[in-house]
Amino acid sequence: MLTRSGAAMTAAAAGLIALGAWTDYPELVTLGLAAAGTLLVAAAWLVASPRLTVVREVRPRRVFEGDAAQATLTVTNVGRRGSPPLRITETVGGHRTTVAVPALTAGHGCTVSYPLPVASRGRYVIPPVQLGHSDPLRLLHRGRACGGELVVHVYPRVHLLATIATGGPQDAEGQTVSSAPLGGVAFHSLREYVPGDDWRRIHWGATARTGTVMTRHVVVPDEPRQLVVLDTGATPYSGRLFEDAVRVAASFCVAAERSGLPLRLRTTGGAERDSSGTALELLSTVACGAADRGLAALSDLVRDVVSDTEGVALTVVTGRVGTDAAQLLMQLRHRFLTVNLAQLVPPDSALPARPRGVLAVAAPTSEQFAANWNRLVLR
Template sequence: MPTRRGVAVLVAGIVLAALGYAYGYPELVALGCVAGAAFLGAALLAGARPALDVARSVEPERVARGEACLAVVDVGSTARWRSQALVGAERVAGADADVRDVAMPLIRLRAGGRTFLRYPLPTARRGVIEVGPMEIARRDPLGLIAATRRYGDVRRVWVHPRSHQLRTVPVGVSRSLDGLVDAAQYGSITFHALREYVPGDDLRHVHWRTSAHIGDLMVRQHVETSLPRIVILVDDRAGAHAVQDDVDSFEETLEAAASVALAALRAELHVELDLVSGRSVTPQAAGAPVLGAGPYLDLLAEARREEQASLPVAVQRLRARHRGDTLVLITGTHSGADLEQVGLLRDVYPTVVAGVLGEGSPQLGRLPGVIMIPARTAEEFAPRWDGVSRW
């Protein structure tokens, strides 16, 4: 697009040419034509699209908060005969919603040449970073036209909350058939849902009546109800958190939730992670690949304070779970009414744990039937969690 200088030159050229033509001054007409020709030449020079092929990668795509992460940009010239000297910048949308441009050094490419550019990404804050595209700026020598074009795709980096080592996890009244944990005497593989057939499915699970009705093979999906299940409810309501004395209860809540989820996964429990706002990660059905920690940590990295999230709605949603699960609420609220709502789920979840993070949490009182674990930070939460003698 034209710069201020370019607009001034173009307007001056038009005015000079018009005045010269109107009053019979060929010199003014000539000056106006020169200005117009300069503007047109600048547009052709700066408007020529650089012959580039840009590919981008990040190493690694998932990191814990504060860990090193690099963006690698592969810039190649697709020109056949001419060299190119380019000035570019990478667009980086940080985890704190701050969009900034990372200036690249002068890129000099011969015909068909390639170069690799590397730069560190900001991982000091939890969240999702969007990297790219690269913006290449071109100007003519007179500074009349500036053109910016974007190259390459957008890559995402998940900055996970940090976690702290926990030694124990509650298992409710479910049991594990392999003997890892044992607290009850019920459970089996039961029907969960119907889904479309995929190659490799056991044909004995095909539901022939439904398949004949809809014209596609449908198979029965089962879940193992005897495996211990732990439901982690993360309070992402904006009103439930505050920042006091450099302690952000929301970030501490997410770190505590990550710690509990990882400890439960290490204990080979079935882990369900729910946000009060509605998003969740649930274990795969029996027979499907087992979920690793990635999807759980990704959800925590993507979590934001939600103005419309409702705790009563989340409590009603949790009532639909089968009996025998353990419920762990991680929150920053000090409201007794909010904690009592979760306490009402004791008739569904034999073990209910409430971890309350943030300033003032250690002064919270007890709630009948609920194991309260108040802590100022997630780091303090870990030893308090391990200090619970009986779940």
């Protein structure tokens, strides 16, 4: 590929040869041929390109908004001839970053580190690096792709939120269900021994009575589950309030994980995750849409998570709540241990609705919401 200097040299060669032939001026033709010969030498230089290996690492691969991700390139000259100075181009989220690599003698290498432009939340697919080199006069440029794609997740910024002590058993002797995870200390029932069971849990009395080796079935006790619902409809939000709503939802997910409580995240658009790590990955790419039903879909979203044996604490993150949504939350209140409502509203706007029996907190930003929430919960 011609560089700007190469294009100028090509135009000069053609112009000098044409002008010399037209004016019968051999000196101009000679200058034009010299310029053309320089381009041919540059092309020959690129044909004998150096043999290089490129290893790229990106750490960390998962960061929060505002944190930095850094790439490290290790370039090694494995050929027999030295390599000229190189330019390596990274394209991340539409932004190009050019990294200069010095000339390398045969058998030598160098390591170059540089920050990646991943400031806002999202899932960034980083294509292979473009390894390019030029001739000494910078007339021609040749590039090739090296390595494979990498993915970097930028999670929403998270604020420290206090958790509410909800009702329901959380100790070792709490209520249990057969579907609870194994490995706890709460006794649920007796069952037949299977290879791999801890022999210390064999119930010898039941074994003697039944003639079959019986063991205690112990599970993790039932704990109040945390259900976080993010409204991904476009109607409740204006400006960048949706970004603040995503940060608030992420903060609730991290708070539940930090407290050791089972978590489920759902969006009104139908997406769902069951742990803090996967919830943050979902929240790194979630978007609001005009076709999303918003909180009108809340009844369908929570129908399958409420049972007689499990307590669920519901947290709804949205923008300004209308009268219909407020009434819906009041109707659902009796089905949950607690119902929390997080509203992201424009500053200097009228106070939003506060449904009866619902802990409602409103703020114009995620930072202000965290401050308001903690002030209310910890008082």
